[in-house]
Amino acid sequence: MDLQRIKELIARNKLVKFYQSKVWRALRLKVLERDNYECQACKRKGKVGPGQNVHHLKEVKQFPSLALVKSNCEAICIPCHNEEHDRLKKFKKPQPKFVNEERW
Numbered sequence: 001m002d003l004q005r006i007k008e009l010i011a012r013n014k015l016v017k018f019y020q021s022k023v024w025r026a027l028r029l030k031v032l033e034r035d036n037y038e039c040q041a042c043k044r045k046g047k048v049g050p051g052q053n054v055h056h057l058k059e060v061k062q063f064p065s066l067a068l069v070k071s072n073c074e075a076i077c078i079p080c081h082n083e084e085h086d087r088l089k090k091f092k093k094p095q096p097k098f099v100n101e102e103r104w
Contacts, residue, residue, distance in 0.1 A: 006064045014062060016048065018067065028054045035075035042077060051075025055084060075077055 003025045008019050018024055031054045042049035055076040058066050066072040076084065 001068070003065055006060070006067050008094060010061055010064060018060065023068060027070060027073065031070060031073045034070070034077050039077035039080055040074040041080035047081065049077040052078055053081045055081055 001018065001021050006018055009015050030044060035051055037051050039047075039049035039051045041055075051074075053076050054073050056063075056067070057072050057074060060067045063072075
């Protein structure tokens with residue numbers, strides 16, 4: 001898959017086709033193997049998590065030329081990937097404000 005094709009998919013909002021391509025799937029496996037199937041975001045936090053997804057450090061939509069660059073990708077777990085893209089924002093309930101009043 002060449003850069004022009006990736007740009008076309010971005011323009012038509014069909015980036016899923018990129019993630020279904022053989023080229024991406026091959027790169028994805030190489031990245032997971034390189035990172036020992038461990039979440040790199042968890043590692044930075046001092047934790048251990050299974051790296052099931054591959055995350056682009058610089059997003060494909062803004063940097064299509066880096067879409068197939070191995071150094072721009074890292075293994076990441078699903079919760080960290082959702083956090084990275086702020087996908088759960090609409091599901092988070094606001095925390096109630098702490099009130100320091102004793103009510104007896």
